[in-house]
Amino acid sequence: MSIQKNRELIADRFGSLKHSSGVCLPALDQKEPWTLEAYRKNGGYQALEKVLGGELDPAGIIEVLKISNIRGRGGAGFPVGVKWSFMPRQSDDQKYVVCNSDEGEPGTCKDRDIMRLNPHALVEGMTLGGYVMGASVGYNYIRGEFHEPYSAMEQAVKEARETGLLGKNILGSGFDFELHNHLGSGAYICGEETALLNSLEGRKGEPRFKPPFPAVFGLYGKPTTINNTESFASVPTILRGNGKWMDGQWFRGLGVENSGGVKIFSVTGHVNKPGNYEVKMGTPFRELLQMAGGVWKNRELKAVIPGGSSVPVMPAEAVLASNMDYTSLQENGSALGAGSVIIMDETTDMVNVLERISKFYYEESCGQCTPCREGTGWLYRIIRRINRGRGTFEDLDTLLDVANRIEGRTICALGDAAAWPVQSFLKHFRHEFEAKIESIQSDAA
Amino acid sequence: MSEQAQFRLSKAALDEIQGELAKYPSDRRQSALMATLRIAQDEHGWLSPELIAEVAGIIGVPVVRAYEVATFYSMYDLEPVGRHKIEVCTNVSCMLRGCDQVVGHLKQRLGIDFNQTTEDGKFTLREVECLAACAGAPMMAIGHDYYENLNEEKIDLILEGLE
Numbered sequence: 076m077s078i079q080k081n082r083e084l085i086a087d088r089f090g091s092l093k094h095s096s097g098v099c100l101p102a103l104d105q106k107e108p109w110t111l112e113a114y115r116k117n118g119g120y121q122a123l124e125k126v127l128g129g130e131l132d133p134a135g136i137i138e139v140l141k142i143s144n145i146r147g148r149g150g151a152g153f154p155v156g157v158k159w160s161f162m163p164r165q166s167d168d169q170k171y172v173v174c175n176s177d178e179g180e181p182g183t184c185k186d187r188d189i190m191r192l193n194p195h196a197l198v199e200g201m202t203l204g205g206y207v208m209g210a211s212v213g214y215n216y217i218r219g220e221f222h223e224p225y226s227a228m229e230q231a232v233k234e235a236r237e238t239g240l241l242g243k244n245i246l247g248s249g250f251d252f253e254l255h256n257h258l259g260s261g262a263y264i265c266g267e268e269t270a271l272l273n274s275l276e277g278r279k280g281e282p283r284f285k286p287p288f289p290a291v292f293g294l295y296g297k298p299t300t301i302n303n304t305e306s307f308a309s310v311p312t313i314l315r316g317n318g319k320w321m322d323g324q325w326f327r328g329l330g331v332e333n334s335g336g337v338k339i340f341s342v343t344g345h346v347n348k349p350g351n352y353e354v355k356m357g358t359p360f361r362e363l364l365q366m367a368g369g370v371w372k373n374r375e376l377k378a379v380i381p382g383g384s385s386v387p388v389m390p391a392e393a394v395l396a397s398n399m400d401y402t403s404l405q406e407n408g409s410a411l412g413a414g415s416v417i418i419m420d421e422t423t424d425m426v427n428v429l430e431r432i433s434k435f436y437y438e439e440s441c442g443q444c445t446p447c448r449e450g451t452g453w454l455y456r457i458i459r460r461i462n463r464g465r466g467t468f469e470d471l472d473t474l475l476d477v478a479n480r481i482e483g484r485t486i487c488a489l490g491d492a493a494a495w496p497v498q499s500f501l502k503h504f505r506h507e508f509e510a511k512i513e514s515i516q517s518d519a520a
Numbered sequence: 521m522s523e524q525a526q527f528r529l530s531k532a533a534l535d536e537i538q539g540e541l542a543k544y545p546s547d548r549r550q551s552a553l554m555a556t557l558r559i560a561q562d563e564h565g566w567l568s569p570e571l572i573a574e575v576a577g578i579i580g581v582p583v584v585r586a587y588e589v590a591t592f593y594s595m596y597d598l599e600p601v602g603r604h605k606i607e608v609c610t611n612v613s614c615m616l617r618g619c620d621q622v623v624g625h626l627k628q629r630l631g632i633d634f635n636q637t638t639e640d641g642k643f644t645l646r647e648v649e650c651l652a653a654c655a656g657a658p659m660m661a662i663g664h665d666y667y668e669n670l671n672e673e674k675i676d677l678i679l680e681g682l683e
Contacts, residue, residue, distance in 0.1 A: 080682075081665070081678055081681035081682065085667060086653065086656055086668040087668075090668060091653070178652040179649070181649075181650040181654070182612060182613050183650075183654065184653050184655050186652070187652050219595045220595070220652075220661055223665075223666065257543070257551075257555075258554075258558070260558060260594070260596060261593045261595035261596075263649060274554070276550060276551055277548075277581075277589065278585075278589065279589060280592065280593075342655070343613040343616075343655055343657060344613050344657075345616055345617075349613075349617075349655045349656075380612075384611075417616070417654075418616075419616065423616070428612060428615070431611060431612055431615055432612060435650070438649055439649060
């Protein structure tokens with residue numbers, strides 16, 4: 076009843092879709108793109124039909140993915156084709172494909188749109204993954220708060236099952252694949268692939284030591300391939316190749332060297348049109364900013380975090396000289412991450428932003444490794460102290476010292492993710508931290 | 521399954537749990553532990569120690585395993601909460617677009633701070649980490665629903681629409 080009353084106030088399903096290239100996001104003019112019918116109308120499941128019809132074997136698919144140059148869309152950017160080739164595909168053992176839909180890196184909101192607007196792309200992508208890997212079961216791990224995307228995925232799986240696109244003997248090929256959606260319960264750390272596997276096994280989401288890697292020892296100790304939602308959802312379109320079937324060159328050609336294809340950028344913060352923009356890799360940052368309506372309130376750009384809260388912050392001049400691809404962002408001092416572009420205007424208090432980011436990692440550290448468990452608390456408390464006017468110049472050295480002692484000393488990358496913002500904020504905006512410390516000292520004098 | 525378990529959870533909940541168990545290999549029942557805790561919480565409002573023990577019994581794991589999971593994940597409530605849980609994101613993208621006003625307005629209107637429940641038991645207010653709806657910042661979640669692009673007027677309408 077209460078939901079009925081509030082229906083118009085609940086977030087619009089299309090609200091954040093601003094630009095689509097038609098790979099992972101549906102065309103903007105479609106009414107109900109999430110239905111099987113709409114997906115099929117746009118070429119959906121044709122890749123699966125061709126593959127199961129014998130046109131391409133698993134090794135061939137891996138080759139196409141390698142040519143396409145698609146890199147993992149979850150943040151680490153590992154080439155998908157190479158990852159898929161690591162699986163012991165011939166082994167008779169039970170194998171699994173797992174999708175990481177535990178989206179939660181601050182600034183990232185793309186997988187939510189893929190699942191609620193284009194869920195069949197993920198179903199088809201995971202099924203193709205199952206075929207390549209010789210896995211008969213797949214799990215899609217969706218973050219616990221994502222009830223709407225979960226429902227959309229459940230509906231898509233049901234439709235696919237009812238039409239013989241999932242289950243036993245898919246399309247009469249003899250290939251069996253079952254796909255299950257698994258809802259999490261609130262923990263950023265489960266976006267780390269081995270924490271996700273532990274969580275999927277019904278345990279605390281604590282990352283595992285690597286090696287062994289999931290391809291050897293994954294879910295239930297069996298060979299497992301884990302990819303991000305956007306990575307899986309890209310696979311059907313890559314194989315379709317815009318009419319040039321099973322080629323890979325088409326997708327590769329959309330992007331630039333080292334960064335194949337298109338990518339969804341979630342542009343948020345101080346812009347006029349925040350939203351998801353699926354554009355070609357290598358798009359100049361200036362162009363993306365323009366698409367998002369430019370900096371709001373006619374203000375100047377101050378800084379950008381281009382890949383989610385854990386990647387280094389970039390001052391305006393560095394990001395304005397960058398293109399949105401792995402190499403260019405790296406050359407200019409940051410990383411593409413998950414493509415989560417957080418825009419900050421000239422009025423932004425950088426100490427405040429870093430305090431919030433540090434609080435996040437402090438809250439979300441799983442507590443397993445001492446440098447991260449203790450260090451994230453130190454970082455947060457020192458930055459808060461500076462921000463509240465109780466900081467000293469010594470604190471700045473301590474901050475860097477703590478950050479440097481976390482980096483590279485933990486089981487998973489959350490520790491690094493907590494350290495990088497601190498290092499980069501101090502590198503580029505140290506004067507703002509010093510100003511806060513100085514103003515207090517002069518007040519006291 | 522113990523008789524006690526059947527006593528605490530409805531037939532509908534137990535059926536739902538069976539559906540969850542069916543997703544995993546028969547010797548991997550613990551994979552359905554998180555879902556079972558969620559279903560139990562949805563039905564009872566929060567996870568009491570007794571309820572957690574019931575869930576452990578249904579899944580067939582030691583109680584400490586279920587308790588470990590219930591305390592690790594942020595969406596499980598180990599204390600009673602209001603009918604509507606209001607979860608406001610205050611992370612970077614929301615902060616840049618004014619979540620402070622959203623938080624201030626909610627606190628003032630409800631007369632409570634974070635992690636408190638209104639006296640009538642209707643609302644619990646929480647600060648949460650990024651809910652991955654950054655393009656609709658500032659945002660909040662109430663129950664299963666996301667509300668985005670918030671302002672004070674919209675918040676008032678939303679709260680008035682909840683029973």
